[in-house]
Amino acid sequence: MEQAKEACLRLLAVRARSRAELAQRLSAKGFAAEVIERSLDRLAEVGLVDDAEFARQWVRQRHSFSGKGRQALAQELRRKGVAPEEATAALDDITVDDEHERATELVRRKLRTLPADLDREKAIRRLVGMLARRGYGHSVAYTVVKAEWEASRGDTDLGEPDAPLG
Known part of the structure; x- marks a missing residue:
């Protein structure tokens, strides 16, 4: 059990990890399931393994520094094995205004x-697509792109959000 705890501590020294990530890494190193559970339980008791805190940190950092939207962050947390209720609580820390503001920074x-001579519709498709790949919903992406396009290029004829852009 001591070796498993040491392995966890080495992994946690690099970056915060979810309980599921640690369990997966320990399993890959050949530790028995019982040893993994006891080690992780002990680390959780002393506060070194906390999926709720991990999720909050992950969401804050990935939203602020990588510009990820709520949809992409939810998917990342699922892949990391964070329970849905903990993921939802962490994602609730990002308000609609926060997401709109970060999307605006990315578009700008x-x-x-x-x-400068790029076709308007092609530019809009690229910008909306860029935000979609980062996990922003269509309505947020289109609203932000429309506002920023108008502000930067002075072109107000963008059509309706559901109108085909091609």
């Missing part, structure tokens, strides 16, 4: 790198 940054 991308707009600076788009060629």
Whole structure:
């Protein structure tokens, strides 16, 4: 059991991890399921393994630094084995305004790198697609792109959100 705890501590020294991630890594190293459970229970007792805190940290960092939206973050937390109720609580820390603000920053940054002569519809598709790949919903993506396109290019004829862009 001591070796399993040491292995966990080495993994946690690199970055925070979910209980499921640690269990998977220990299992891959050949530790028995009973030893893994006891080790993780002990680390949880002393506060070193806490999926709720892990989820909050993960969401905060990935939203702030990687620009991920709620949908992408929810998927990442599922892959990391975080329980749905803990993931939901962590995702609730990101407000609609936070998501809108971060999407706006991403679009502004991308707009600076788009060629000035790029076709409007192609640019809009690229920008909405970029936000979609980062986990932002269509309505947030389109609203932000429309507002930022108008502000930067002075073009107000973008059509309806559900209108085909191609």
